[in-house]
Amino acid sequence: MAATSDSEKQMVIEEVRRFVDREVIPVARELEHDDIYPVALIEKLKRLGIFGVTIPEEYGGLGLDFVTYASIIEELSRGWMSLSGIVNTHLLVAYMIAAYGTQEQRERFLPVMAEGDRRAGLCLSEASGGSDVQAIQMTAMREGDDYILNGSKLWVTNAINGSIFAVLARTDVQAKPAHRGMSIFLVEKEAPGLSAGRRFEKLGYKGVETAELIFEAVRVPAANLLGGREGEGFKHAMSGLEVGRINVAARAVGVAQAAFNEAIRYAQQRSSFGKPIAQHQAIQMKLADMATHIEAARLLVQKAAQQKDRGARSDLETSMAKLFASEMCQQVTLEAMRIHGGFGYTKEFNVERYYRDAPLMLVGEGTSEVQRLVIARQLLQKYAIK
Numbered sequence: 001m002a003a004t005s006d007s008e009k010q011m012v013i014e015e016v017r018r019f020v021d022r023e024v025i026p027v028a029r030e031l032e033h034d035d036i037y038p039v040a041l042i043e044k045l046k047r048l049g050i051f052g053v054t055i056p057e058e059y060g061g062l063g064l065d066f067v068t069y070a071s072i073i074e075e076l077s078r079g080w081m082s083l084s085g086i087v088n089t090h091l092l093v094a095y096m097i098a099a100y101g102t103q104e105q106r107e108r109f110l111p112v113m114a115e116g117d118r119r120a121g122l123c124l125s126e127a128s129g130g131s132d133v134q135a136i137q138m139t140a141m142r143e144g145d146d147y148i149l150n151g152s153k154l155w156v157t158n159a160i161n162g163s164i165f166a167v168l169a170r171t172d173v174q175a176k177p178a179h180r181g182m183s184i185f186l187v188e189k190e191a192p193g194l195s196a197g198r199r200f201e202k203l204g205y206k207g208v209e210t211a212e213l214i215f216e217a218v219r220v221p222a223a224n225l226l227g228g229r230e231g232e233g234f235k236h237a238m239s240g241l242e243v244g245r246i247n248v249a250a251r252a253v254g255v256a257q258a259a260f261n262e263a264i265r266y267a268q269q270r271s272s273f274g275k276p277i278a279q280h281q282a283i284q285m286k287l288a289d290m291a292t293h294i295e296a297a298r299l300l301v302q303k304a305a306q307q308k309d310r311g312a313r314s315d316l317e318t319s320m321a322k323l324f325a326s327e328m329c330q331q332v333t334l335e336a337m338r339i340h341g342g343f344g345y346t347k348e349f350n351v352e353r354y355y356r357d358a359p360l361m362l363v364g365e366g367t368s369e370v371q372r373l374v375i376a377r378q379l380l381q382k383y384a385i386k
Ligand SMILES: Cc1cc2nc3c(=O)[nH]c(=O)nc-3n(C[C@H](O)[C@H](O)[C@H](O)COP(=O)(O)OP(=O)(O)OC[C@H]3O[C@@H](n4cnc5c(N)ncnc54)[C@H](O)[C@@H]3O)c2cc1C
Pocket: 089, 121, 122, 123, 124, 125, 128, 129, 130, 131, 132, 154, 155, 156, 157, 158, 202, 205, 210, 360, 363, 364, 365, 366, 367, 368, 369, 370, 373
């Protein structure tokens, strides 16, 4: 379905909302507790077009803007944050291909990605560093019409169930600064020499796999060098991370909203000292702060998404949104748990899941400290004394 008018975009968001209420929320707790990959939900997400939601229509996607995308991610996360994680690096990679790929790469990868059968993963982080992307060790050396990739990537979301990986590697190990010698390669799962290594057990963010990918002399055709030119990978990755930060910030809003919804309901059902706890001012203060902070984060996410939709550099806006929303989510989920008293600490209520999912947002797509560095760098340029 092509959705371009505001009312059509709203219809897509409403459809996702209904899907989350009817199909995600009833099963999320059990799937999460059992750490099960949500195969059936993914089939439904495919039918809704979610894996192509920001892929241009000419390549089989819905061609929606990032503002709408953020609302969709918020809705999915309200049901189960892990679903947004499966979508995140897939659409981040799709964005990099659409924005920076060659025409041949767009035609080869985007239509199959839009269908959702072949989902993508992003391979930036390594054991040597996640925050310090320039410290990566993976190399890609030219050999005839191919590149040979050697190294390993840690923390790859979609590592097992994904089929296409955008891999940042050093094509010029002498380059100074190092980022000038980095390039991104589109590597398909079937490539000989590519294998999965260790898989992480996590506090939350369950159901979706986070694993190591090992590249042993993986031969990749030069036609899979993103954009066809060496040395541009770091720039492409940073631009892609802006899309990832919109996703993570929107996720944080969705999880916080879910926690708030349960807290305000519980506060009206649970009584102490002869009245519902919602009638105690101390609880009202919490609820008021929670709702206000959620709304502030949502507005920051929208502003960041609007900036990205304009095609403008948006590292300042996306980092502010991601920083504020993820820290807010951590606080709101804790407050929701406290409002639930002892029950909040049990697996009988969803608030314990929100509380365990929240810290991922403080780390994924760059930690809060890294967001502050990005923000400060931009501010010091903007307010530089002449
Ligand atoms: C569940 C999960 C899924 C992930 N999925 C992916 C994925 O799909 N693809 C991918 O490429 N990566 C992925 N990551 C990796 C993630 O992006 C990194 O974990 C993150 O960027 C932090 O890197 P690090 O773990 O190496 O921590 P480090 O960089 O070692 O940081 C450790 C601590 O030092 C702080 N720190 C580092 N440098 C500075 C500095 N200059 N100033 C102040 N403080 C600093 C950090 O904020 C942090 O608190 C995932 C991580 C997790 C946990």
